[in-house]
Amino acid sequence: MKKTIVLLLSAMLLLVLAACGQDSESGSGSAITDPEVAASDEIVIKATNYEFDQPEYHVKKGVPVRVVYENEEGNHGIIVPGLNLQLDSKKNSAVVTPEEAGEFEIACSVFCGSGHSSMVSKIIVEE
Numbered sequence: 802m803k804k805t806i807v808l809l810l811s812a813m814l815l816l817v818l819a820a821c822g823q824d825s826e827s828g829s830g831s832a833i834t835d836p837e838v839a840a841s842d843e844i845v846i847k848a849t850n851y852e853f854d855q856p857e858y859h860v861k862k863g864v865p866v867r868v869v870y871e872n873e874e875g876n877h878g879i880i881v882p883g884l885n886l887q888l889d890s891k892k893n894s895a896v897v898t899p900e901e902a903g904e905f906e907i908a909c910s911v912f913c914g915s916g917h918s919s920m921v922s923k924i925i926v927e928e
C-alpha cells in the first residue's frame with residue numbers, strides 16, 4: 802500500500818515538472834524529424850542510473866543532426882518534446898533538423914526508479 806502512494810506521488814511530481822518545462826518553449830514541434838534525411842552532424846546522448854553524460858548538447862539550427870541514444874546502465878530513454886524527439890534502447894537514433902534556436906529540455910522517458918525525476922539535460926540549438 803505504501804509503495805502505491807509513493808508511486809502516485811512520483812507520478813504527480815512528474816506531471817508538475819513536465820508542465821513547468823513546457824512554458825519555456827512555445828508549443829511543440831520546432832523541428833523536422835526524418836530518418837531518411839542525411840545527417841551532417843551527430844550527437845550521442847548516454848544514460849546511466851540516474852543521469853545523462855552531459856548537462857547539455859549543442860546542435861546547429863537548420864543543420865540535420867543524427868541524435869543517437871545509448872543506454873549504458875539501467876533502462877532509460879529520452880524525450881525532447883520541443884524537438885519532437887523520443888528515443889530509447891529499441892529506437893535509438895533519429896535525424897532531427899531544428900528550425901528554431903533555443904534550449905530544449907531532455908527528460909528520461911522511462912520510469913526508471915528513485916533518480917528518474919533528476920534525469921534531465923538539454924539540447925541547445927545555436928543560430
Ligand SMILES: [Cu+2]
Pocket residue numbers: 851876877878909910911912913914917920
Ligand atoms: Cu531513467
